Amino acid sequence: MHYITDEFYSIEKIHELIASGEKVAISESCKNKIQHCATYLKNKLASGDQIIYGINTGFGSLCDTVISDEELEDLQVNLVRSHACGAGAKIPNDIVKRILLLKAIALSKGHSGVYLETIERILWLYNNDVLPVIYELGSLGASGDLAPLAHMSLSLIGEGEVTYKDMVRPTAAVFREFGITPLRLHPKEGLALLNGTQFMAAYLSFCVAEAYKIYDAANTVSSISIDALMGLLSPFKANVNALRNQKGQIEVAHIVYERLQGSELMKQPKEHVQDPYSLRCIPQVHGASKDTLDFCRNIIENEINAVTDNPTIFPDDDEIISAGNFHGQPLALSLDYLAIALSELGSISERRTYKLISGDRGLPPFLVKKPGLNSGLMIAQYSCASMVSQNKQLCTPASVDTIDSSNGQEDHVSMGANAATKCFKVLGNVQNILGIELLSAAQAMEFRKPLRSSKVNEDLLTDYRKQVSFIEDDRVLSYDIKKSNSFLFK
Numbered sequence: 001m002h003y004i005t006d007e008f009y010s011i012e013k014i015h016e017l018i019a020s021g022e023k024v025a026i027s028e029s030c031k032n033k034i035q036h037c038a039t040y041l042k043n044k045l046a047s048g049d050q051i052i053y054g055i056n057t058g059f060g061s062l063c064d065t066v067i068s069d070e071e072l073e074d075l076q077v078n079l080v081r082s083h084a085c086g087a088g089a090k091i092p093n094d095i096v097k098r099i100l101l102l103k104a105i106a107l108s109k110g111h112s113g114v115y116l117e118t119i120e121r122i123l124w125l126y127n128n129d130v131l132p133v134i135y136e137l138g139s140l141g142a143s144g145d146l147a148p149l150a151h152m153s154l155s156l157i158g159e160g161e162v163t164y165k166d167m168v169r170p171t172a173a174v175f176r177e178f179g180i181t182p183l184r185l186h187p188k189e190g191l192a193l194l195n196g197t198q199f200m201a202a203y204l205s206f207c208v209a210e211a212y213k214i215y216d217a218a219n220t221v222s223s224i225s226i227d228a229l230m231g232l233l234s235p236f237k238a239n240v241n242a243l244r245n246q247k248g249q250i251e252v253a254h255i256v257y258e259r260l261q262g263s264e265l266m267k268q269p270k271e272h273v274q275d276p277y278s279l280r281c282i283p284q285v286h287g288a289s290k291d292t293l294d295f296c297r298n299i300i301e302n303e304i305n306a307v308t309d310n311p312t313i314f315p316d317d318d319e320i321i322s323a324g325n326f327h328g329q330p331l332a333l334s335l336d337y338l339a340i341a342l343s344e345l346g347s348i349s350e351r352r353t354y355k356l357i358s359g360d361r362g363l364p365p366f367l368v369k370k371p372g373l374n375s376g377l378m379i380a381q382y383s384c385a386s387m388v389s390q391n392k393q394l395c396t397p398a399s400v401d402t403i404d405s406s407n408g409q410e411d412h413v414s415m416g417a418n419a420a421t422k423c424f425k426v427l428g429n430v431q432n433i434l435g436i437e438l439l440s441a442a443q444a445m446e447f448r449k450p451l452r453s454s455k456v457n458e459d460l461l462t463d464y465r466k467q468v469s470f471i472e473d474d475r476v477l478s479y480d481i482k483k484s485n486s487f488l489f490k
Contacts, residue, residue, distance in 0.1 A: 015209050080157065081150075086134060117183065131163045143310075149199060158171050158181070200328050207342075210431075224461070228265075232272075233260055259456055260454050343391040356444050364447065377439070380439065399414060399415060
């Protein structure tokens with residue numbers, strides 16, 4: 001059992017918790033803070049001397065409409081129902097689990113005014129894999145991820161739908177099976193559940209974690225492509241890269257240089273004095289993407305450990321402040337930035353694949369023994385080109401867009417949710433693009449035998465051949481691409 005505490009949650013810790021299947025509960029220290037804040041809010045409302053946004057008023061442009069004490073609980077339920085306006089495809093269950101976990105962590109900090117049982121119900125859903133059906137579209141990423149988190153919150157009160165045991169079912173039916181009664185929402189709880197950046201944060205935390213795997217794979221696969229294309233090692237030497245003073249570039253040059261130590265192909269005389277940029281500039285391109293990942297990591301780890309609902313409650317200071325911590329601008333910018341960095345790793349990878357199949361430097365056209373009769377890897381490169389082109393379209397920034405909403409009360413929005421779903425799609429494309437580069441580089445290496453690459457690359461290729469065999473004659477390559485992708489990102 002993992003207990004939520006005040007510890008700083010890294011992206012690795014979040015991934016580890018979800019991957020392990022470990023149950024999650026709230027620590028005693030957090031329980032005390034949660035109850036302290038909820039009691040303070042209850043007493044503040046009982047005193048009847050303060051109008052507090054979203055607690056005893058309407059929402060958005062209705063913020064000046066005062067709600068009677070008798071209607072405060074109805075207000076919260078109405079909020080959840082009215083805001084459940086999601087559209088489009090269901091989001092992946094892995095992302096839903098992250099949303100639940102991140103929401104529980106945020107509410108456990110004792111500044112939201114929710115009751116303990118509300119957070120425990122979120123964790124009940126998480127621990128039992130009863131996953132709310134949440135849709136891709138609907139959030140503007142500014143008043144929090146309102147529509148997606150409303151669909152999450154419907155499940156707490158026994159409404160909406162959940163995925164349970166791989167089936168989409170009414171929440172009420174699943175609750176009956178478990179003997180669970182719908183949660184009763186107290187004042188401010190609906191708002192605390194809907195306000196927050198957990199939809200955007202779940203996507204960004206997932207994409208950053210996966211992006212580091214992509215970065216590692218890009219360095220690994222490109223080192224094989226360099227050898228397969230009889231590339232030069234000198235652009236990866238430490239001295240020339242140190243002069244640039246770019247941390248990521250220096251790191252990539254070192255990684256690739258070390259991977260190619262002991263390669264017989266590197267020792268062969270070369271007729272060319274320069275390589276194309278897709279080989280020669282790997283440190284500069286991969287390194288710039290790595291620097292971007294590090295930037296985005298800092299942003300998302302701060303967000304995971306933040307309080308992002310509104311209004312924010314400070315019991316010890318006797319303050320309830322209506323501000324804008326739910327605005328998704330830091331995440332929106334980071335998601336756009338990350339998508340661009342990932343797209344570039346895919347773009348340069350496709351160029352290396354193109355070089356590999358082009359019949360240059362002693363390799364057969366399309367990397368097949370009988371070109372003409374066989375098309376070989378010709379159309380695999382088309383698939384790469386298609387995904388690279390789509391990535392360029394998806395990398396149009398969402399964060400520069402805004403649409404006035406709620407009668408002008410919410411007049412600047414981040415569009416971070418759209419940035420999130422776009423980034424997720426770019427990430428999947430780049431994984432496939434690198435899988436195709438590995439398929440191509442491994443095929444090319446067969447034509448370099450008996451010369452061999454470095455031990456580390458040859459060991460990887462030996463393992464790869466256990467899953468993807470050499471292409472003698474044309475076959476359905478879609479299966480090989482899936483296996484190649486799985487090999488890199490298992």
